[in-house]
Every structure is written in structure tokens, then in C-alpha cells.
Amino acid sequence: MTSSRKIEKATYEDVGFRVLAAGEHPHFTSVNEFRATHRQALGNLFHQILQECMSAGLVKLGHVAIDGTKMKANASKHKAMSYERMEKEDARLTQEIEAFLTQAEATDAEEDKLYGVGQQQHDLPAELRRREDRRAKIREVRDALKKETAKRRAAELQAMADELRAKAQEPTTPPAQQAGFATMAAQHDQQAAELDDDDPPPPGVDSDLPRNTPPAAPDGTPQPKAQRNFTDPESRIMVRDGGFLQAYNAQIAVDEGAQIIVAAALSNQAPDVEYFEPMLRRVVDNCGAVPTCTTGDSGYFSADNVAAAENMGTEPFIAVGGHQRNGLPDDGALRPHDLTAPRRAMRELLGTPRGRAAYARRKATVEPVFGQIKACRGIRQMSFRGLFKNRCEWLLICATHNLLKLWRAVRSSHVAPALAA
Numbered sequence: 001m002t003s004s005r006k007i008e009k010a011t012y013e014d015v016g017f018r019v020l021a022a023g024e025h026p027h028f029t030s031v032n033e034f035r036a037t038h039r040q041a042l043g044n045l046f047h048q049i050l051q052e053c054m055s056a057g058l059v060k061l062g063h064v065a066i067d068g069t070k071m072k073a074n075a076s077k078h079k080a081m082s083y084e085r086m087e088k089e090d091a092r093l094t095q096e097i098e099a100f101l102t103q104a105e106a107t108d109a110e111e112d113k114l115y116g117v118g119q120q121q122h123d124l125p126a127e128l129r130r131r132e133d134r135r136a137k138i139r140e141v142r143d144a145l146k147k148e149t150a151k152r153r154a155a156e157l158q159a160m161a162d163e164l165r166a167k168a169q170e171p172t173t174p175p176a177q178q179a180g181f182a183t184m185a186a187q188h189d190q191q192a193a194e195l196d197d198d199d200p201p202p203p204g205v206d207s208d209l210p211r212n213t214p215p216a217a218p219d220g221t222p223q224p225k226a227q228r229n230f231t232d233p234e235s236r237i238m239v240r241d242g243g244f245l246q247a248y249n250a251q252i253a254v255d256e257g258a259q260i261i262v263a264a265a266l267s268n269q270a271p272d273v274e275y276f277e278p279m280l281r282r283v284v285d286n287c288g289a290v291p292t293c294t295t296g297d298s299g300y301f302s303a304d305n306v307a308a309a310e311n312m313g314t315e316p317f318i319a320v321g322g323h324q325r326n327g328l329p330d331d332g333a334l335r336p337h338d339l340t341a342p343r344r345a346m347r348e349l350l351g352t353p354r355g356r357a358a359y360a361r362r363k364a365t366v367e368p369v370f371g372q373i374k375a376c377r378g379i380r381q382m383s384f385r386g387l388f389k390n391r392c393e394w395l396l397i398c399a400t401h402n403l404l405k406l407w408r409a410v411r412s413s414h415v416a417p418a419l420a421a
Helices: 004-013 015-020 028-037 039-055 083-115 126-168 175-195 273-287 303-312 341-351 353-360 367-376 387-420
Strands: 063-072 080-082 227-229 236-240 243-255 260-267 293-296 315-318
Touching: 004 015, 004 028, 028 039, 039 260, 039 273, 039 387, 063 236, 063 273, 063 367, 080 083, 083 126, 126 175, 126 227, 243 273, 243 367, 243 387, 260 273, 260 387, 273 303, 293 353, 303 315, 303 341, 315 341, 315 353, 341 353, 367 387
Parallel strands: 063 293, 293 315
Antiparallel strands: 063 243, 080 227, 236 243, 243 260
16 A cells, blocks of 8 residues: 555554554655655665565575566656757747737737736736746756756766776887877867766765666767656656556566565666666675576576676576566577577576576566566555655565565464464
């Protein structure tokens, strides 16, 4: 239950809620304010409940499956606009506003001749005020989009400058090329400073997660198709079940033993491939141990992810193609030139009896957890707006999932001896 109004209603009608509220009936605005004020603390409950699950022996770390789902944002995809359309809308609204002003001036002149009284500012036509407000909002969002793409281009230029400086310092680089690399690095530094002269923000808690930024041109301006949502600017348009929606990418890592979520994260990057290593590191940090094997669907496959998993000490089983109905990998549609050496090695591993048995457990480990969250509990979209708020909410959702698993495990451990007696 995520609605504060339903929570208030439940304190009157539900015995469990009446007990938890100690007979009090807080107003739904108080519930909502408490949730907003202590958002980060509620998100941190995930780690505390995970430790309780580990103490109860529910986390085995024999097999961990990583997967993601697109959670609908608290915003409509129809409230997103591309940079190209922003430019066109700004020009159109400016033209219409000028036409209204010209008409207003002509009307004022006629009324001054008749009545000798000029029109006041608050008497502007409603059509004019509405267009001015819309143009102001479009310009505000457009400027924010331009600033975001400029920061992205500045970061790319800075990375290029660092790479050129590293090449210039290599002993094998000829002296003539060293001077050229140093000059180009200085030029990139200057271009980056012109695009973004702000100090870089301090690294956040989830700074290792991938984050989507709109595509930028070489001069830092947004590409024509770069979009930004008016309601939730940090959400992105993603594909789910063949359709488009304004969403976030919610990730979980689930332990097979009792379907306990051992790591959770949320960001606005749609592809899954860049989440694999950060999620695996979260599993190790949260549990203090490395899982024996880790599975993921084809969206997570890359040579870097395989190498990262092996370096951490876990054996990866990641599909290189689609899936069959039984959950096993289906790489029959792969073209010969797509089979690079890492893909070929992973396909051979998944073709062995051990690989098939390990990967077959993926769908029975992580997929039911999404079903329990979305279908059983009815949580199909995020409640807040903004990346930080929704990250805290997703951690709280995953924490309550683990709490339910812990409660059922403790309850069954008490019920079984009673039934045996």
C-alpha cells in the first residue's frame, strides 16, 4: 500500500494498521510529510532488513540472478518534448504573441478614442497569458536541456584531454607527437571550460550507476531529437512490452535460496548492460561475500562484464542471444560475425549440462520477485518525481519485499514445530 490516503483509511478499518498506529489515526498529509521528510532513512532500511535476513540464514549466495524492469515514472510520455520541437514551438508562440499584442494595441487605440481610458496589464486576453506562460515554460525546459547536454559534452572533452595527456607522457611516444598531444589536450580543456565552467559536483552514493544524458552535438547543443520531460525531467522514454512509456530502470539482484533481494538500484539508463558490474559490487558490499555464480539475460552480456565477474570471484552465466519458452538461452538467431571470442566462449559454457542447469534457475529466481512486487502487491509505477526520490522509494519497496520473506520464514519455523507436536 503506497497511497497515504489509503493508509489513513486503513487505520480505521484494518486491525493490523490499528495496532501499528496504536489506535491513532494520522491524517494522510501527515503520513505523506513523514515519508517525504525521512525518505533517505526509509531507503536505508533495505540494508538493515537484509542483515536480518542474512542472520536468519535466508541468504545463501550460491546463485544470484540480476535483472531489471521498467517502472513507470510519475509523469506522462506526452509531456516530453524534443529540442527540435521546442525551437518550433517557441517560434510559433512568439509569432502568435506578437500578433495578439498588435491586435491589443489596435484595440487600445480605438478604445482610447472612444473612452479615453487605456487597458490595464491584468486585462490582457486569456489567450495571450496562456501563450506567454507556455512559452516561458518551454524556454525554461529548453535551457535546462541545453545546460545538461553542454555538461555532457564538456565531460567528453575532458576525458579526451586526459587520454591525450596520458599518450603524451608515454615513453614510446616520439617527442614531436608529445607536443601535438599536449596542444590538443589543452584545446580540449579550453573547450570544456567554455561549455561548463561550474565545479564538478561531489560524487554521490550511486555515482557508479549509469545515467542517461540527452545526445549532444560537438558544440554542446542538444541534438534535434534530444527530449526532456516537463513533469519529471530526470525520467526517460523507454520501451516495455513493445510500447513506449516514461519510466526508470529498476534493478535487483536476487539470491536463489529464499528469493531475497541482496542488491537494488534505480537509474534512468534504459539498457541493462552497464548495470551488471555496479549491481554485482553492491551484492559483495551488502553481503560481505561473493556469490558462487551469477546469471543475467542477454541484455547484460559484454566482455567487460564477464571479466569483471571473474575478477570478483564469481562465475558468470550470461545469455548471448534471446530466450526460449523454457527460459534457456536461444542463440540460434545470432549471425556468424556476431560471435566474437567472448560470446563464443559463453555460448559454449551455456551449452554444457552445468551451464544449462545454472542458467535455467535464472527465471525461477528473479522473475517471480518482479511478479510479486508488480502483480501481487500492485506496485507498477513510482510515486515521486526525480531520480533521488525514486531511488529511495525503490529501496523501500525492495526492503518491504525482504521483510515479507523474513516474516513468512520466521512464521513457518514457529508453525512447523507446533503442527508436528
